[in-house]
Amino acid sequence: xNTPSNAVPGSPLDLQPNAxxxxxATRPIYWSIRREFWENRYLYIAPLAVAAVFLFGYxxxxxxxxxxxxxxxxxISAHHHEEISGPxxxxxxxxxxxxxxxxxxxxxxxxxxxxxxRSILFWKSLPVSDVTTVLVKASIPLLILPVLVSAxxxxxxxxMLLLSSVVLLGTGGNVAMLWAHVxxxxxxxxxxxxxxxxxALWPAPVYCWLLLVSGWARRATFLxxxxxxxxxxxxxxLAFNTTHFANLVGSRFIGATAPIASTTDVFPxxxxxxxxxxxxxxAPGLWIGLGIAAIFLAAAVRLRRYQGPx
Amino acid sequence: xxxxxxxxxxxAFGSTVALDGIDxxxxxxxxxxxxxxxxxxxxxxxxxxxxxxxxxxxLKVLGRDPWKERDQLMRDVCFIAxxxxxxxxxxxxxALDYVEGVHPRFDRAKAEGFLAKTTIKSTSKVxxxxxGMVTQxxxxxxxxxxxxxxxxxxxxxGLDILYRKQFYDSLLNDYFDRSRTILVTTHQVxxxxxxxxxxxxxxxxxxxxxxxxxxxxxxxxEVTVHPERVAAARALKPMHERQMLGRSILLFDQVxxxxxxxxxxxxxxxxxxxxxxxxxxxxxxxxxxxxxxxxTR
Numbered sequence: 001x002n003t004p005s006n007a008v009p010g011s012p013l014d015l016q017p018n019a020x021x022x023x024x025a026t027r028p029i030y031w032s033i034r035r036e037f038w039e040n041r042y043l044y045i046a047p048l049a050v051a052a053v054f055l056f057g058y059x060x061x062x063x064x065x066x067x068x069x070x071x072x073x074x075x076i077s078a079h080h081h082e083e084i085s086g087p088x089x090x091x092x093x094x095x096x097x098x099x100x101x102x103x104x105x106x107x108x109x110x111x112x113x114x115x116x117x118r119s120i121l122f123w124k125s126l127p128v129s130d131v132t133t134v135l136v137k138a139s140i141p142l143l144i145l146p147v148l149v150s151a152x153x154x155x156x157x158x159x160m161l162l163l164s165s166v167v168l169l170g171t172g173g174n175v176a177m178l179w180a181h182v183x184x185x186x187x188x189x190x191x192x193x194x195x196x197x198x199x200a201l202w203p204a205p206v207y208c209w210l211l212l213v214s215g216w217a218r219r220a221t222f223l224x225x226x227x228x229x230x231x232x233x234x235x236x237x238l239a240f241n242t243t244h245f246a247n248l249v250g251s252r253f254i255g256a257t258a259p260i261a262s263t264t265d266v267f268p269x270x271x272x273x274x275x276x277x278x279x280x281x282x283a284p285g286l287w288i289g290l291g292i293a294a295i296f297l298a299a300a301v302r303l304r305r306y307q308g309p310x
Numbered sequence: 311x312x313x314x315x316x317x318x319x320x321x322a323f324g325s326t327v328a329l330d331g332i333d334x335x336x337x338x339x340x341x342x343x344x345x346x347x348x349x350x351x352x353x354x355x356x357x358x359x360x361x362x363x364x365x366x367x368x369l370k371v372l373g374r375d376p377w378k379e380r381d382q383l384m385r386d387v388c389f390i391a392x393x394x395x396x397x398x399x400x401x402x403x404x405a406l407d408y409v410e411g412v413h414p415r416f417d418r419a420k421a422e423g424f425l426a427k428t429t430i431k432s433t434s435k436v437x438x439x440x441x442g443m444v445t446q447x448x449x450x451x452x453x454x455x456x457x458x459x460x461x462x463x464x465x466x467x468g469l470d471i472l473y474r475k476q477f478y479d480s481l482l483n484d485y486f487d488r489s490r491t492i493l494v495t496t497h498q499v500x501x502x503x504x505x506x507x508x509x510x511x512x513x514x515x516x517x518x519x520x521x522x523x524x525x526x527x528x529x530x531x532e533v534t535v536h537p538e539r540v541a542a543a544r545a546l547k548p549m550h551e552r553q554m555l556g557r558s559i560l561l562f563d564q565v566x567x568x569x570x571x572x573x574x575x576x577x578x579x580x581x582x583x584x585x586x587x588x589x590x591x592x593x594x595x596x597x598x599x600x601x602x603x604x605x606t607r
Contacts, residue, residue, distance in 0.1 A: 031411030119397035125389045129381035
């Protein structure tokens with residue numbers, strides 16, 4: 001029973017190098033993103049489910065009182081503009097809330113789950129670097145979710161508009177007027193702008209902090225993520241009786257202080273002219289936040305190199 | 311070029327020394343069994359080789375520094391860790407897609423061929439598979455990668471004997487081609503000792519014994535000594551002596567076979583017997599010795 005034991009080490013045949021294999025740098029990135037969607041199916045199920053529920057509700061409302069819609073469209077003026085676009089704004093706000101929730105939960109789990117179920121040993125057995133893994137995970141809340149959710153928003157806008165049009169046609173309303181006053185392309189672009197600026201780039205340090213803690217904590221990641229903030233905020237309150245730190249973190253988190261538009265009301269149906277991308281990009285707060293986020297990510301990459309299963 | 315070369319490899323966790331200056335050299339094309347008691351440093355040594363843990367000392371795997379170049383190294387190295395580590399949410403088809411996507415040397419058709427011989431369906435999720443099937447899946451993925459070094463850390467732990475045998479059979483028949491190197495740690499030594507070309511014993515973070523199987527077979531002999539010849543046998547300085555069913559079994563290193571035949575029944579010892587002898591002689595492991603005799607008998 002010693003069949004294979006007569007291999008001669010170091011014979012010329014044994015030293016045949018493997019053919020050089022090339023894999024483009026983008027392939028591991030692409031497949032790492034796919035992996036995140038396989039693992040976290042809620043990333044696409046949740047926004048679709050929210051959109052579906054909202055559409056269903058909207059369907060009931062327009063069928064239930066078609067005359068109201070017709071009357072609204074007939075009365076369209078600057079004054080009634082908000083009433084006609086109201087449901088559209090609410091739907092967009094719901095989806096944005098979903099995006100924020102998903103980002104928070106995703107980041108709190110991202111580097112924890114693979115350690116808990118020991119699968120980190122499988123992922124690390126493949127030629128994908130820690131940098132790629134961590135950056136792909138960070139890109140989910142910072143880039144991919146905003147784009148995905150605004151795409152869902154756009155599709156939902158379109159379906160709502162089509163639905164309204166059908167009902168209007170049935171009741172003899174003015175469809176052209178409706179389409180003229182609900183500019184869904186512009187509204188969708190505004191949703192994208194809002195999501196990327198106020199809910200991804202501005203709160204980037206919050207998401208990256210969560211990612212870092214998820215890669216560090218053995219359990220109770222959210223507790224460890226929130227505890228230092230509560231501690232610092234409490235200390236400040238006791239020592240100086242001020243709440244600057246808590247305000248700073250809170251405003252970052254909900255994107256309230258982001259200088260993304262010239263009005264405080266930045267709902268998507270506002271005209272495009274109100275947005276201030278230059279002011280946003282020029283805000284020191286954005287770049288300071290991104291710098292801090294980058295430090296957190298670098299720490300997360302370093303941690304993942306050292307971390308094994310828990 | 312040596313596949314793995316280590317000099318003065320050290321690693322401590324706090325005050326616990328896991329690797330206490332390991333020197334080793336594994337040539338390409340070998341199947342090496344790394345054997346040692348629990349806590350001897352086996353897994354730490356493998357983790358260092360795989361770039362999963364930092365270390366002190368010199369270590370080169372296929373000419374690379376594993377800690378600094380893990381992701382590059384993983385193009386040429388595969389490993390299966392002690393228990394099934396495939397994520398439970400992964401579908402079999404997704405596992406194939408993913409490895410094909412990120413690994414330049416993965417041959418999907420080959421992996422599908424291996425899977426076709428099992429009862430694993432491509433639509434199944436890992437959570438739906440039995441432990442044996444998960445190991446089969448992992449092995450199918452790994453064997454379809456044209457790697458130069460395969461590291462197996464207790465790959466068959468918790469599998470029944472049929473799966474264990476199948477595991478090593480496919481490894482030998484379908485994978486090993488004498489240019490690849492395989493490094494295995496296991497407690498089920500006797501089942502796979504015929505697979506090895508070399509064995510290494512590790513204890514308390516040190517390599518205490520290294521030997522090729524050819525050397526092993528020619529050097530070591532075990533004799534079940536006739537009761538009246540025990541004194542004569544002991545005079546030949548056995549490296550180890552144990553009692554079984556009232557008879558003395560003595561293990562000799564480099565003693566002439568003719569000479570031993572006169573003393574009793576002579577046979578080649580198993581690796582487990584030699585392990586117990588080496589560990590017994592190695593200072594302060596008496597407690598392990600008892601345990602291992604219990605396990606391996």
